[in-house]
Amino acid sequence: MERTLWVILCVLLWVLAVYLMYRGWRNRAARQEDRIGDLPPVPDDTGAQVLEPATGLYLGSTMAPSWQDRIAVGDLGFRATAELTRFEKGILLARQGASAIWIPAESITAIRTERGHAGKVMTEGGVLVIRWTLPTGTEIDTGFRGDDKTVYPAWARATTGDDEQ
DSSP: OHHHHHHHHHHHHHHHHHHHHHHHHHHHHHHHHHHHOOOOOOOSOOOSEEEEEEEEEEEEEEETTOSSOBOOSTTTTSOEEEEEEEETTEEEEEETTSOOEEEEGGGEEEEEEESEETTEEOSTTOEEEEEEEOTTSOEEEEEEEESOGGGHHHHHHTSSSOOOO
């Protein structure tokens, strides 16, 4: 009987911990909602494709400059398999099981490689990070871990949209 009570107590503590984490995530999203606002929609005309699509994992978006302050608004905080494509007018991040993210070229302030992003730590230069400004004026970092990291230098050179190819 005593063992059964311990098991029940442990299960209840586990359920309480999961509930508190869920509630904390929702509270974080509510605090960030005004700073994030609505994301730019994917335009009908994206312009010509500038770089070949890169497949990989969308790691999430964070408030710049903190690489661990994950955004909880909408589905921006959830990891997903993704394809990153550079067009003349911006970058399209097509995510499986989540909405696509359109990053207009004029919003991009930097594209660089980092060791970690949104709680994910890799080897040096293992994550491609795109810093961009939302329509609300908030600057965020969007992280992408590519399947082929040899494409990162081409992405980093394509920061301003006026590539030298």
